[in-house]
Amino acid sequence: MSKKLYLDNAATTRVKKEVVEEMRQYFDEYYGNPSSSLYELGRKSKEAIENARKQVADFLNADEKEIYFTAGGSESDNWAVKGVAFANKNKGNHIITTKIEHHAILHTCEYLEKFGFETTYLDVDKYGMIDLEKLKEAIRPETILISIMYANNEIGTIQPIEQIGEIAQEHGIIFHTDAVQALGSVKIDVKKQHIDLLSMSAHKIGGPKGVGGMFIRKGVKIDNFIHGGGQERGRRAGTEGVQNIAGFGKAVEIAERDFDKHIARLTELRDRLIEGIKTNIPDVVLNGHPTMRLPNNVNFSYKYVEGESILLLLDMEGISASSGSACTSGSLDPSHVLLATGLDHGTAHGSIRFSISEEITEEDIDYTVETMKNIISKLRMMSPIKNDEDLKKGNSL
Structure with missing residues (x-):
C-alpha cells in the first residue's frame, strides 16, 4: 500500500489542530460547570459557550439568541420536525419533505405518521433537484412545515433554498433545512434565505463529534426538546459539553476565515x-x-x-x-x-x-x-x- x-x-x-488546541483548555484548566457562575471556573466555561454561540450566529447572519447547541445533526433534525409538529398540531398535521432526505428526517416523519401527521415526499429529477412548482402544488391549508435539505449528503446537489424559503414564507409555513453538509461549503444567510430552522453538525467541518446546533428563528413555535434544567434557555436540558461546543465554535471561525x-x-x-x-x-x-x-x-x-x-x-x-x-x-x-x-x-x-x-x-x-x-x-x-x-x-x- x-x-x-x-x-x-x-x-x-479530521479534527483541525486549532480546534484541538481550543478544546484542550476546557478539559484540564477551565473544567467548571457553566451553570456554576458564582466562581471563575464556571464563568470561564459559560464564556466559552457564549463565544461559540456568537461565532455560529455570525456565520449564519443570525442573532446569538437564535442558536442552540445539540448533540449533532440527527438530534437537530429530530427536534426541528417533532418540535414543530407537536407545537403546531392545532394549526395542521401536514409536512412536506423530499424522497432524498437524510434518514434523520425520513424516519422522524414516519414516526410522526403514527400520531396522525401526514407527509408528502416530493420527487426529484435526475440531478436530485426538486421542482418548485410541485412544491407549491403540495401545499395544503393544513401544511405546517416544509423540511428540505440544503445539500444532499450522497450526491451533493444543492437545492434552491432561497426560493423554497420564499414559498414557505408566502404561505405562512415554517421552513426547516438540514444544512449538515452545507455548513462551511456554501454561503448561508438565514435572513436572506427566509430560513426558520437550520440543522448543523461540527464534525463535518473539522470540529469534534457529538456536538451540533440548531438555528431557531425568534418567534417560531417549537416544543422544547429535553426537559430538565435551564440549559439552552430551557429548551434542551443537560450539562453542556463545553469543550465540544468551544471546538464547534472554533471550527466555524476557521471556516469563515478561510x-x-x-x-x-x-x-x-x-x-x-x-x-x-x-x-x-x-x-x-x-x-x-x-x-x-x-x-x-x-x-x-x-x-x-x-x-x-x-x-x-x-x-x-x-x-x-x-x-x-x-x-x-x-x-x-x-x-x-x-x-x-x-x-x-x-x-x-x-x-x-x-x-x-x-x-x-x-x-x-x-x-x-x-x-x-x-x-x-x-x-x-x-x-x-x-x-x-x-x-x-x-x-x-
Whole structure:
C-alpha cells in the first residue's frame, strides 16, 4: 500500500489542530460547570459557550439568541420536525419533505405518521433537484412545515433554498433545512434565505463529534426538546459539553476565515477528479447536479460492478471512500437517494462517493483516477453482467 488517502469527508472530517488546541483548555484548566457562575471556573466555561454561540450566529447572519447547541445533526433534525409538529398540531398535521432526505428526517416523519401527521415526499429529477412548482402544488391549508435539505449528503446537489424559503414564507409555513453538509461549503444567510430552522453538525467541518446546533428563528413555535434544567434557555436540558461546543465554535471561525480559498481549492480538485473519471473510465454516470453541487462531492455510478467490491479494492490501495451515506453504508440495499433520481437498482449498486478535503493534492486526485481505472477494468472482466452485454453486442471478451 503506497498511499493513505482519506476521501470520505462527507462522513466525517479530521479534527483541525486549532480546534484541538481550543478544546484542550476546557478539559484540564477551565473544567467548571457553566451553570456554576458564582466562581471563575464556571464563568470561564459559560464564556466559552457564549463565544461559540456568537461565532455560529455570525456565520449564519443570525442573532446569538437564535442558536442552540445539540448533540449533532440527527438530534437537530429530530427536534426541528417533532418540535414543530407537536407545537403546531392545532394549526395542521401536514409536512412536506423530499424522497432524498437524510434518514434523520425520513424516519422522524414516519414516526410522526403514527400520531396522525401526514407527509408528502416530493420527487426529484435526475440531478436530485426538486421542482418548485410541485412544491407549491403540495401545499395544503393544513401544511405546517416544509423540511428540505440544503445539500444532499450522497450526491451533493444543492437545492434552491432561497426560493423554497420564499414559498414557505408566502404561505405562512415554517421552513426547516438540514444544512449538515452545507455548513462551511456554501454561503448561508438565514435572513436572506427566509430560513426558520437550520440543522448543523461540527464534525463535518473539522470540529469534534457529538456536538451540533440548531438555528431557531425568534418567534417560531417549537416544543422544547429535553426537559430538565435551564440549559439552552430551557429548551434542551443537560450539562453542556463545553469543550465540544468551544471546538464547534472554533471550527466555524476557521471556516469563515478561510471560506473563499477553501471553496476555490475544493472545487478545483473536485472538477479534476470528475473530468479524470469521465475521460478514463467508460460507462459511468455522474450522480447529482453537474454544477449546483457541493465543492467537495464526486459521486459516480460504475455500470456492471458492485460498489462494495470497489470499496474493498480501494481500501487495499489505501483509499477511503463510501458507497452511499455513512449511516447506511453497511446496508446491501441500493441508496434511496440514487433510486429517487431514477437510477435502476443495478446502476445504483455500483455507486462510489468521494468527498475531498483541502489536504488532498493534484497528485492524489490523479492517483485516485488511475486506481479507479484499474479497479473498474478488473471488476468488469469478472462481471457476468458486463460479459453478457458484450456478447449481445457481438464483442469479443
